[in-house]
Amino acid sequence: xxxxxxxxxxxxxxxxxxxxxxxxxxxxxxxxxxxxxxxxxxxxxxxxxxxxxxxxxxxxxxxxxxxxxxxxxxxxxxxxxxxxxxxxxxxxxxxxxxxxxxxxxxxxxxxxxxxxxxxxxxxxxxxxxxxxxxxxxxxxxxxxxxxxxxxxxxxxxxxxxxxxxxxxxxxxxxxxxxxxxxxxxxxxxxxxxxxxxxxxxxxxxxxxxxxxxxxxxxxxxxxxxxxxxxxxxxxxxxxxxxxxxxxxxxxxxxxxxxxxxxxxxxxxxxxxxxxxxxxxxxxxxxxxxxxxxxxxxxxxxxxxxxxxxxxxxxxxxxxxxxxxxxxxxxxxxxxxxxxxxxxxxxxxxxxxxxxxxxxxxxxxxxxxxxxxxxxxxxxxxxxxxxxxxxxxxxxxxxxxxxxxxxxxxxxxxxxxxxxxxxxxxxxxxxxxxxxxxxxxxxxxxxxxxxxxxxxxxxxxxxxxxxxxxxxxxxxxxxxxxxxxxxx
Numbered sequence: 001x002x003x004x005x006x007x008x009x010x011x012x013x014x015x016x017x018x019x020x021x022x023x024x025x026x027x028x029x030x031x032x033x034x035x036x037x038x039x040x041x042x043x044x045x046x047x048x049x050x051x052x053x054x055x056x057x058x059x060x061x062x063x064x065x066x067x068x069x070x071x072x073x074x075x076x077x078x079x080x081x082x083x084x085x086x087x088x089x090x091x092x093x094x095x096x097x098x099x100x101x102x103x104x105x106x107x108x109x110x111x112x113x114x115x116x117x118x119x120x121x122x123x124x125x126x127x128x129x130x131x132x133x134x135x136x137x138x139x140x141x142x143x144x145x146x147x148x149x150x151x152x153x154x155x156x157x158x159x160x161x162x163x164x165x166x167x168x169x170x171x172x173x174x175x176x177x178x179x180x181x182x183x184x185x186x187x188x189x190x191x192x193x194x195x196x197x198x199x200x201x202x203x204x205x206x207x208x209x210x211x212x213x214x215x216x217x218x219x220x221x222x223x224x225x226x227x228x229x230x231x232x233x234x235x236x237x238x239x240x241x242x243x244x245x246x247x248x249x250x251x252x253x254x255x256x257x258x259x260x261x262x263x264x265x266x267x268x269x270x271x272x273x274x275x276x277x278x279x280x281x282x283x284x285x286x287x288x289x290x291x292x293x294x295x296x297x298x299x300x301x302x303x304x305x306x307x308x309x310x311x312x313x314x315x316x317x318x319x320x321x322x323x324x325x326x327x328x329x330x331x332x333x334x335x336x337x338x339x340x341x342x343x344x345x346x347x348x349x350x351x352x353x354x355x356x357x358x359x360x361x362x363x364x365x366x367x368x369x370x371x372x373x374x375x376x377x378x379x380x381x382x383x384x385x386x387x388x389x390x391x392x393x394x395x396x397x398x399x400x401x402x403x404x405x406x407x408x409x410x411x412x413x414x415x416x417x418x419x420x421x422x423x424x425x426x427x428x429x430x431x432x433x434x435x436x437x438x439x440x441x442x443x444x445x446x447x448x449x450x451x452x453x454x455x456x457x458x459x460x461x462x463x464x465x466x467x468x469x470x471x472x473x474x475x476x477x478x479x480x481x482x483x484x485x486x487x
Contacts, residue, residue, distance in 0.1 A: 027070070027071065029056075030056045030059050030060050030069065030071045031071060033052050033053070033055050033056035033059065033075075034053065034056045034071060034074060034075050034078065036052040037049040037050075037051075037052035037053040037056065037078055037079075037082075038078060040052060041078075041081075041082065046082050046086060049078075049082050050079065050082045050086075053078050053079040053082060054079065056071070056075045057072075057075050057076065057079060060075055072102065073099040073100075073102040073103065073112055073116065074099075076095045076096065076098050076099035076102075076116075077095070077096060077099040077112060077115055077116040077119060079095050080092040080094075080095035080096035080119055080120070080123070081119045083095065084119065084122065084123050084126070087318070087319075087355060089123055089127055089357075092119075092123050096116055096119055096120035096123060099116045100113075100116050100117065100120065103116075109144075109146045109147040110147065113143055114140050114143045114147060114158070115140075117136050117137075117139050117140035117143065118136070118137065118140040118158060118161065120136055121133040121134075121136035121137045121140060121165070122161065124136065125165050125168060127360060128357070128359065128360045128361055128397040128398075129357075130165075130168070130398075133165060134165075134169075137161075137162045137165055140158065140162075141158065141159075141162060144158055150181075150185075151184075151185050151188050151189070152185070153186075153189050153191055153196065155182070155185060156182050156185060156186075156196045156199070156200060157196070159178050159179065159181060159182040159185075159200070160182065160199055160200055162178050163175045163178040163179045163182070163203050163204075163207065164203060164206075166178060167203075167207055167210055169398070169399055169402075170210075170401060170402040170403070171399065172210055172211045175207045176204070176208075176211075179200060179203055179204040179207060180204070182200040182203075182204075183200060183201075183204065186200065193227055193230075193231075194227070195227070195228070195231060195238070197227060198223075198224040198225075198227040198228050198231075198238075198242070199224070201221070201223045201224040201227070202220070202221060202224040202245055205220035205221040205224065205245070206245065208220065209248070209249050210439060211438075211441070212437075212438075212439065212440050212441020212442070212444060213441070214252065214253050214441065214444075217249050218246070218249055221242065221245055221246040221249060222246070224242050224245075225242045225243065228242050234269075235268075235269040235272050235273060236273070237269065237270060237273055237275040237278065239269065240265070240266035240267075240270055240275075240278065240282070241266070241278055243265055243266045243269075244262070244263060244266050244278065244281065244282050244285060246262055247259040247260075247262035247263050247266075247285060247289075248285070250262065251285070251288070251289055252440065252444065252445075252446055253445060253481075253484070254292075254445035254446075254481050256289050256292060259285075259289050260286060260290070260293075263282050263286040263289065266278075266282045267282045267283060267286065270282065276309060276313065277313070279309060280305075280306040280307075280309040280310045280313070280320065280324065281306070281320075283302045283303075283305050283306040283309070284302070284303060284306040284323065284324055284327055286302050287299040287302035287303045287306065287327060287331075288327060290302060291331050291334070296331060296335060299331055300328065300331060300332075303324055303327050303328040303331060306327075307321060307324035307325060307328065310324055317354065317355070318351070318355070319351060319352055319355050319356070319362060321348075321351060322347075322349075322352050322355075322362075322366070323348070325344045325345070325347055325348040325351075326344070326348045326365070326366065328341075328344055329341040329342075329344035329345040329348065329369065329373070330345075330369060330372060332344070333372055333373050333376050336376065338373060338376055338377055345366070345369050345370050345373055348369070349366040349367070352366055353366075359397055360393075360397070361393070361394060361397060361398060361404055364389075364390040364391075364393040364394045364404065364408070365390075365404065367386045367387070367389055367390035367393075368386070368387065368407065368408055368411065370386050371383040371384075371386040371387045371390070371411055372411070374386065375411070375414065375415070378418075380415050380418060383411070383415055384415050387408050387411050387412050387415070388412070390408050391405065394408065400435075401435050401438055401439070402435070403435060403436055403439035403440065405435060406431075406433075406434075406435030406439065407432075407436070409428050409429075409431050409432035409435070410428070410429065410432040410436070410453070413425045413426075413428035413429040413432060413454075413457075414453060416428060417456070417457050417460075422457055422460055423461075425457050426454075426457050426458065426461065429450070429454040430454075432450060433447070433454060436450065443476070444477075445477055445481055447477070448474060448477060448478070451470055451474050451477075454470055455467045455471055455474070458470060
């Protein structure tokens with residue numbers, strides 16, 4: 001699954017819960033500390049912000065103050081947001097749940113209530129607790145609409161975050177509705193050439209790409225890129241981020257040279273500005289492209305550099321490091337270097353198990369990757385057990401038509417084929433294809449290997465008519481690829 005940026009909404013306003021008299025000294029100190037912490041967050045100085053928020057919380061929770069410290073929910077909400085940023089999800093959840101407990105059901109809408117709802121929803125989203133996150137996001141949106149109205153530019157950040165959530169859950173129709181609302185605000189306010197517009201356009205492009213509408217997705221990403229280039233210049237990190245997103249579309253369409261060029265431009269921009277935050281992601285993405293181009297030595301160097309940078313930035317046990325390890329491990333599997341790949345994939349799995357809750361999709365992806373290793377070794381029973389475990393996890397947290405489930409089913413189908421269980425293999429390939437067609441589009445080049453394997457099963461069953469139909473479809477996609485590459 002793709003990583004998504006977490007937007008920290010800060011609670012800055014003083015809350016009004018009643019007419020009790022509040023100690024002005026305590027109140028002034030809490031407000032000042034809360035403001036200091038928020039200023040530090042805006043500078044990405046999260047460790048220092050935590051100190052300020054904890055001091056504010058301590059002042060609020062002094063004897064006889066907790067029952068009448070009006071700023072307590074705002075402080076708890078902000079501290080929870082900082083804990084989330086650090087990956088301390090349990091601590092974040094406890095503070096945000098407690099913050100929300102201070103709002104009576106009949107309390108008037110406030111920015112602080114909206115922010116706490118949004119932040120807790122995003123904590124749940126990152127843990128794949130989607131059923132708990134969804135009503136919180138929708139409530140945050142309802143509070144926001146009552147607070148500022150539906151057509152204010154201040155809604156855009158909230159709408160963008162909720163749109164990204166519905167991408168994660170494969171509820172693309174709802175995601176598109178949310179982002180089309182954002183675009184309507186931009187049109188109404190004549191703000192189509194602003195940084196917020198570029199962010200919304202890129203998110204809408206991501207939604208359309210996930211639904212297989214690559215041409216439409218490309219248009220929105222190009223609009224975002226044009227805005228950012230005009231506002232910030234060719235080498236700005238925001239421009240580089242947009243190029244990395246556009247490259248994902250080109251990669252999915254097998255426009256590998258175009259995708260590689262965008263990542264190379266992004267890497268150069270990050271290095272020129274000494275902006276290392278997103279550099280490893282661009283390196284990792286370029287490594288995946290080089291893998292598909294057969295340039296495995298270059299890919300390995302890119303993966304190792306990405307891992308080293310992530311370890312330097314985030315420490316050796318961060319999930320980004322696990323993603324890099326998985327990329328490298330799968331590359332080594334493709335070169336039959338199974339003994340070198342195994343410890344990398346196992347380390348990635350251990351990192352994710354320590355970071356994410358049970359049944360998170362990332363852990364299922366790790367199991368899927370290890371199944372690839374066992375398939376390469378022809379350990380079919382071990383591979384099947386890993387894939388069944390991965391599917392059970394995904395069934396608990398993702399929609400039934402999510403592409404991650406389709407990928408697992410395709411691997412299970414491959415095992416059944418190799419072991420001669422053709423009926424089961426055909427059924428699994430058919431189900432996998434139905435899911436991935438919906439997610440990627442019926443002419444996506446990413447379907448080629450699946451279509452080829454499915455055709456082989458049909459031929460083994462002497463179903464030559466359907467196999468020929470599948471072969472014609474494969475040829476059509478390859479011709480389309482060739483025409484696009486020649487432009």
